[in-house]
Amino acid sequence: MIKKLFQGLARARQRLGDRLRRIITRRDPQLLEEIEEVLYEGDLGVELTENILEELRKIPPEKYMDRIKEILISILEGVEVKEKEGKPRVWMFVGVNGVGKTTTIGKIGKMLRKEGKRVLFAACDTYRTGAQEQLKIWAERVGADIVLSQYGADPGAVAFDAYEAALHRGMDELLIDTAGRLHTKHPLMEEMKKIKRVLSKKNPDAPHEIVLVVDGTTGQNALNQAKSFHEALGLSGIVLTKLDGTAKGGIVVHVVKEIGVPVRYIGVGEGEDDLIPFNPEEFVKALLG
Amino acid sequence: MFEGLTEKLERAINFFGKKGRLTPKDVKQGLEEIRKALLEADVNYKVVREFIKMVEEEATGERVLKSFTPREQILKIVYEKLIEILGKHEPLKLSRSPSPIILLGLQGSGKTTTAVKLAYLLRKKGKNPLLVPADVKRPAAFEQLRDLAARYDFPVYDKRLPDAVKLSKLALSMAVLKRYDVVIFDTAGRLHIDEEMIEEARKIRDTVNYDELLLVVDAMTGQDAVNVAREFQEKVGITGVILTKLDGDARGGAALSVRRITGKPIKYIGVGEKVEDLEEFHPERLASRILGMGDLATLREKAKEAIEAEHARRFQEKMLRAELTLEDFLEHIKQIKRMGPIEELIKLLPGGKEFARYADEKMLKKTEAIINSMTPEERRNPKIIDGSRKRRIARGSGTTVQDVNQLLREYELVVKLMKEMKKGKFPLRFPI
Numbered sequence: 001m002i003k004k005l006f007q008g009l010a011r012a013r014q015r016l017g018d019r020l021r022r023i024i025t026r027r028d029p030q031l032l033e034e035i036e037e038v039l040y041e042g043d044l045g046v047e048l049t050e051n052i053l054e055e056l057r058k059i060p061p062e063k064y065m066d067r068i069k070e071i072l073i074s075i076l077e078g079v080e081v082k083e084k085e086g087k088p089r090v091w092m093f094v095g096v097n098g099v100g101k102t103t104t105i106g107k108i109g110k111m112l113r114k115e116g117k118r119v120l121f122a123a124c125d126t127y128r129t130g131a132q133e134q135l136k137i138w139a140e141r142v143g144a145d146i147v148l149s150q151y152g153a154d155p156g157a158v159a160f161d162a163y164e165a166a167l168h169r170g171m172d173e174l175l176i177d178t179a180g181r182l183h184t185k186h187p188l189m190e191e192m193k194k195i196k197r198v199l200s201k202k203n204p205d206a207p208h209e210i211v212l213v214v215d216g217t218t219g220q221n222a223l224n225q226a227k228s229f230h231e232a233l234g235l236s237g238i239v240l241t242k243l244d245g246t247a248k249g250g251i252v253v254h255v256v257k258e259i260g261v262p263v264r265y266i267g268v269g270e271g272e273d274d275l276i277p278f279n280p281e282e283f284v285k286a287l288l289g
Numbered sequence: 290m291f292e293g294l295t296e297k298l299e300r301a302i303n304f305f306g307k308k309g310r311l312t313p314k315d316v317k318q319g320l321e322e323i324r325k326a327l328l329e330a331d332v333n334y335k336v337v338r339e340f341i342k343m344v345e346e347e348a349t350g351e352r353v354l355k356s357f358t359p360r361e362q363i364l365k366i367v368y369e370k371l372i373e374i375l376g377k378h379e380p381l382k383l384s385r386s387p388s389p390i391i392l393l394g395l396q397g398s399g400k401t402t403t404a405v406k407l408a409y410l411l412r413k414k415g416k417n418p419l420l421v422p423a424d425v426k427r428p429a430a431f432e433q434l435r436d437l438a439a440r441y442d443f444p445v446y447d448k449r450l451p452d453a454v455k456l457s458k459l460a461l462s463m464a465v466l467k468r469y470d471v472v473i474f475d476t477a478g479r480l481h482i483d484e485e486m487i488e489e490a491r492k493i494r495d496t497v498n499y500d501e502l503l504l505v506v507d508a509m510t511g512q513d514a515v516n517v518a519r520e521f522q523e524k525v526g527i528t529g530v531i532l533t534k535l536d537g538d539a540r541g542g543a544a545l546s547v548r549r550i551t552g553k554p555i556k557y558i559g560v561g562e563k564v565e566d567l568e569e570f571h572p573e574r575l576a577s578r579i580l581g582m583g584d585l586a587t588l589r590e591k592a593k594e595a596i597e598a599e600h601a602r603r604f605q606e607k608m609l610r611a612e613l614t615l616e617d618f619l620e621h622i623k624q625i626k627r628m629g630p631i632e633e634l635i636k637l638l639p640g641g642k643e644f645a646r647y648a649d650e651k652m653l654k655k656t657e658a659i660i661n662s663m664t665p666e667e668r669r670n671p672k673i674i675d676g677s678r679k680r681r682i683a684r685g686s687g688t689t690v691q692d693v694n695q696l697l698r699e700y701e702l703v704v705k706l707m708k709e710m711k712k713g714k715f716p717l718r719f720p721i
Contacts, residue, residue: 011386036588040334043511064603098507127441130401130433135320137428151436182537183564186652215397219331219511221539243398247513270479 046236063134084208088166095213097180106138107275117172120142122162123151124155127179181226216249241267319363330542375572392507396478399533406567419469421460424477514543533559658686
């Protein structure tokens with residue numbers, strides 16, 4: 001698992017970590033400015049970067065590296081993961097378009113299948129063309145059942161049917177794919193709330209997980225996305241995707257700090273198994289080297 | 290709901306003061322604020338540094354124009370510089386028939402949607418485009434393009450082959466035979482750039498003798514945008530950029546980075562979910578968005594067309610006297626609505642996304658219903674609305690007490706803001 005994360009973040013780590021170490025051992029007056037650059041290029045954002053720099057100004061340069069790690073890890077570890085039991089356990093996946101929601105569901109489905117769970121997918125994205133087919137392909141690939149629907153159908157009704165199906169077929173896990181659209185679209189949020197309501201009526205604990213999928217290449221806008229979805233739905237976790245490239249996903253630290261929701265998994269590739277549980281220490285280590 | 294706007298106005302007035310020439314201190318101070326704004330907008334750190342340096346040199350010593358504060362003067366210089374760097378809209382090169390256009394980009398950037406939008410735009414200009422799903426890898430990529438295209442009656446090359454290069458070649462021959470004059474290739478995206486993808490893109494590029502090789506970039510992209518742009522530019526060589534997802538609240542600083550790195554023009558921007566939501570690129574609009582100023586110029590222009598002078602005058606008067614009633618509130622929402630597609634318009638305002646909830650038809654109807662269910666007295670003096678009145682209003686308007694409460698709370702906020710304006714705390718800088 002660690003290996004994969006390291007592979008995935010190898011490029012990021014090399015650039016950030018090596019540069020930081022080089023910068024720090026050199027002890028030149030431009031030190032803080034260069035650290036600032038590294039932090040910004042990791043997408044940590046203005047606020048967090050400025051906070052970190054302020055902290056660093058109080059300590060000698062040889063402690064910089066540890067302090068940066070410490071600050072980032074403490075933010076990421078500062079939120080608790082609360083898992084809820086249920087049968088079926090209902091997961092609702094939300095996020096803006098193009099972040100990799102459907103793929104993430106496929107991967108989490110695979111993971112749950114490996115644990116021997118019976119998994120049902122629900123294709124509640126009745127908006128984007130191709131969404132139904134895409135999830136269906138994933139269901140076949142990982143051996144999950146699926147409830148499909150028509151384009152334009154009411155996602156709440158699909159969620160309702162899917163829950164019934166999960167119950168009757170004795171499923172352990174129900175993974176719900178939702179329409180990805182920009183978080184600024186008011187109707188989208190209403191639609192999400194309705195899906196949640198429908199499920200809560202079936203079981204007060206459901207959805208047991210409401211997971212926001214965030215594209216690791218996203219910049220500061222990830223914060224707006226997280227805030228909007230959290231405000232509307234109350235998130236239980238975050239999945240950060242596309243971390244196998246050059247993007248560093250640093251914005252997630254700010255997101256966690258701001259909304260207090262833990263990162264649960266990270267996506268590190270396009271394969272079925274390219275999803276790993278999030279570990280703050282490893283993430284930061286891999287990021288900074 | 291007004292926090293964003295308030296903050297901005299507050300910061301804006303901190304700089305009011307002396308006139309004369311811009312001193313190095315003025316410039317430094319003003320630019321520090323702009324530096325942060327650019328970084329918040331996801332402009333690449335190095336690009337920001339370079340940009341700030343450039344402006345610093347130009348701005349120092351410049352005469353502060355009449356009716357401008359030093360801060361405004363700096364902002365003006367920055368704004369103009371940004372526009373200059375962002376470059377002008379350039380039309381597509383369509384040199385022959387059929388004219389091949391290749392779309393490149395990472396997965397999730399919006400290539401497929403953009404392909405159909407582009408086809409739509411070209412058809413409006415009298416062209417007859419063919420769409421080619423050259424992404425043979427992603428599950429359901431073919432279906433997505435086929436179904437989306439079918440919605441608008443666009444022909445799609447529907448032969449399915451495992452080899453994207455061969456497929457592209459065949460599609461092009463068919464286009465020649467069937468006399469399509471533009472062929473749009475929707476190529477495979479990857480989660481990130483890899484050799485396989487680049488190789489495939491290169492082969493398609495060499496096979497189809499393209500007119501345009503357009504890179505599709507998600508406006509929400511962070512610092513990674515420079516890496517993406519550089520790789521595509523160096524390894525495939527693009528001719529232009531399409532920026533997508535500008536209908537959200539992303540500031541779109543990635544555009545500046547991409548433009549700086551590639552030197553290629555931004556050709557179009559995606560501004561909505563509908564097929565017609567692909568627009569020509571206007572540097573002024575993007576520049577003010579990146580700076581977080583809202584697009585004041587466009588707003589003024591649109592407002593002038595639609596808002597009735599009388600209404601504007603009365604509204605402003607009432608705002609200044611802090612006497613706005615719920616009736617005015619409603620009327621104002623209606624007026625703004627008359628100015629055009631409200632979602633678009635509202636986003637142009639500073640702090641616009643906070644208003645965007647009113648842009649929704651349903652929301653507006655709800656607001657209207659609630660206010661209509663009030664007695665004239667209640668509308669003029671909402672303070673008298675107690676629990677039982679709220680229940681009656683909710684029943685009458687088919688809403689809930691929570692809805693009524695929410696409206697009243699928001700109204701209170703507006704009133705509060707107006708009172709602050711009245712005290713002269715915030716200058717009114719554009720005709721609301």
